[in-house]
Amino acid sequence: MRTTLLFIPGNHPAMLQNADVFGADGIILDLEDAVAATEKDAARALVGEYLKSWKLDTPELLVRVNGLPSGWFEADLEAIACDRLSAIVYPKAGVEELYEVDRILSEVETRHHLNHPIGIIPIIESAQGVVETDDISYLPRLKGMLLGGEDLSADMEISRTREGAELAYPRARLSFACKAAGIDAIDTPFADVNDAEGLLADARTARSLGFTGKAVIHPNQITTIQQAFCPDPKEIFWARRVIAAAADAAKKHQGAFSLDGKMIDKPVIKRAEGILLRAGITDRATADEPK
Amino acid sequence: MNRNSLGREIPDGFYPYDGSEPAQARRPIAMKATPKAPIFLHTISDVFDALDVKDGMTFSFHHHLREGDKVLNLVMAQAAVYGLKDLTIAPSSIFPCHQPLVPLLDSGVVTGIVTNYMNGPVADAVTAGKLQKPAVMDTHGGRARAIESGDLPIDVAFLAVPRVDAFGNGTGRFGKSACGSLGYLDPDLHYAKKVVFVTDERVDELIKPDLDGRYVDYVVTIDSIGDRAGIVSGTTRITKEPVGLKIARDAAAVIDGVGLLKAGFSMQTGAGGTSLAVVADIRKLMIERGIRARFASGGITAQYVEMLEAGLVGALKDVQDFDLDAVESLSRNPKHEAITASQYGNPRYRPAPLVDDLDFVVLGATEIDLDFNVNVTTDSEGKIIGGSGGHADTAHGAKVCVVVTNLVKARLPIIMEKVTTVTTPGSDIDVLVTERGIAVHPRRTDLFDRLRGSGLHILPIRELMDLAHAITGIPVRPTQTGRIVALIRYRDGSIIDVVRTKRP
């Protein structure tokens, strides 16, 4: 599950050593925008050391590398390649470049004798990237796609707004492409770290569009996003009742049945199961109605 | 040398700590009342002439002006001019602004210190062994007990009072140097052999004085008793630091999880950034559920003033003010009450000190050990950087005592086998909240049971220490083997620990 992916600046030891305490599902150690050009060498060494020597259990660890055109990509990869690295987050992704990235990753994996392939989460943050979303989604190694709203707006020469209406089209494209490919759809970060209300609304919008998670640029955003993506108590109550009624119906060899006057069939049951899964609920007991 | 019940070496002639139940009888001394109006003087030097001050006396002070205090330095400068030697000073706290005391330690003008907290150059000088006798470090409630029982006899109390009237009555609520509650000077006022008010604002008559002029022998009016902006020193705003906020959120969840947030609860929290964040989280929960607290106590900040005015807290019981909003509130809001040090935390106060009525307290720690003993007195190299203040008083009194701290600060693990210095015994600490997990004192199975299933990450304190060690490596723990420079006196008068110089 990648409901929250927390960006941590790659050259910041104090933030790095506490990255794993905030309850994010994954941590994106950033070598790209968060690191000045003159500190790229220091950041990749630091992130590499962290990945290879941190002793405690952590959430999934990812690294946002510098892209191929920067000339730093291969050095980044060389420094961070290890089995702890789950995936690279690849900026300004386009389909041609990602084929090349895949090839280089294969070489690195062989050279470093890695036990697991390194995944890719491309950031869709250009008009070209949005148009190529469908093709990208079926590339090998893909674990999900991440929407990059800031760079995309810059590329489109449009303004970002608090409500995010300008992202409606790329969001819809990305979430459908990800669903079809069976990978995670991760929404763009919300830029104003002091606006919890705006963040909650933005995360709810993303969820309603089919996103499975959201990138996080400040630890204080995590609980708000979790709140938006976790089903609310009423949904959970409904889902529990559907599952209980379905079990009952199955005993009586009924196909479709009704609950509160509404027809319940297979897609509804599947949705109810999805809600319980997202809420992390495994027991099937019917709970009390929430107040 | 004896060992107390925590295994700490205590020098002969002192009563070793033996569990945190009261064990010593009160030895009340008669209150002194001067039948006529006090004598008004113009300089500290006049007071010294009038008082017949002698070598070896004990002078007391209070710290309500905190880092802005000028009175202690003025009086002690006069003592040096007078050529006095071998004085003991008993200020309720010592701050960095009291640096001018340091040469007086070297020259033997001051050879003893009794205080509840010290930080800055004086604390460094004491740690370095520059004070002839070991300093005695009390708790806020313990200082009141010590004065009222006769353990700490005071020859002259020099008390900064922001406004004084013609009868010698005084208040801290008003005046150009208004600092709010004067809770800590109450025992000095009633038990010192001679009482001197030092003020910078005289009025004809106070309508509702806080301090009774019948106990006052002399009043000196000077230009300035202090800079009230200095009150704010040492306290902070709500932390914005994500680790601190995470700790605060979990601490609030613990307090809620054990069922303490119900109508009419009472609380105290420190004024550190994390504690303030805990209050902010508790406040949110109170609003969500429509719960009101009966009272909040201790050092009062703007945050509590806002909660009082929003009707979330029924009353503030104020022993000192940490910012000017609190001072202002005390001067106008009848639900904002000043209380004395004795009412607040003296274990001998009857029927019971206010700390015994607290549902919970949230406290900090410089170090905490596997027995939950807490150190807020020294750093990990044995240097004095603070003291109990109300730490040990509230930890003992409150039904639940929650300690909040980062697990690692500047590479140093905060949990260790044995703390460098015991300030508060582990038997009074119930829950430790860190960013990497929560430990519950094994004695509190009731709290543990209630927190099970809360989703909070609870683990034995030793495992938390192991986590810290996995991050930092295992530090060398320096030991102090030199002479004793301070005695840590528990609130009941027993000695809970000592501070030593590094080497003999």
Place this chain on the structure above:
Amino acid sequence: MKIGSAGTLTSNDALVTVREGVGISVSIESIVDAFFHDQIDWAVKGELARLNVRNIHVTVQDKGALDFTIRARVRTAIERMEG
């Protein structure tokens, strides 16, 4: 004289400066010297051994950095010195 440095003097970081020398010498100035002096020394020397560096003088100004940070700063400082 070839010289290289990496890191900062912010909390939990270390500023590591290296210059060519004869044999290995390490000088450490740390806010946690009393507790971690030897560990910092080992971290530096371990990294030098891994990089096969035998003649160097290393200065560490430490603000409470963990070993992984110290190793990374040593490596970057040496890479920068070697250009």
